[in-house]
Amino acid sequence: MTERFEGVSIVKKANVYHGGQCTSRTVIFPDGEMKTLGIIHPGTYRFSTEAPEHMQVIAGHARYKLADETEWHEVQAGDSFAVPGNSHFDIEVLDLLDYACSYG
Template sequence: MDNTSNPIPHHVYFDGKVQSLGLETENGKATLGVMKKGTYEFSTSSPERMVVVSGVMNVKLPDTDWLKYTEQQEFHVTAGISFGVECDTDVAYICYYG
């Protein structure tokens, strides 16, 4: 099987500590990713629905306190904002766009 004409998008952030692979789902575009232990600041250009697949993700959305999300929990992020993420261990997630 030759996938060179349609490679899987691979995104690398924060010196390789956050990486994701792009895919199309029944819910539209998404990324499946991993974050190493650390604290990160992300910006959004479209609405996002983040689902924790493995691990614990602490999230700081605008005008909220830090909230903890564990496996199978999700949170929503509006377009055009920045938000903080803190991981005490490696975390796997899926992010749905739109």
């Protein structure tokens, strides 16, 4: 995973979920691609998706479960996972999670 994004625009207004326990900022690339960079505090949350998402863990430790699964999968720094569009996933954050999310 790239450590820096060059030549991008950042939307100043934060995306805030679950009472402030998850916040992110939208990054827009010159070709129109969008990603979000965010932090999720320890706890268990459910997120719904519209477009497919690819979550990259930058730091921290969590477990996730996709909508059609019964088992949890562990992720930590350097790991990633994909979530289908028009679905949801549950995530249990064990250590503050720093992440990057790609769409589509």
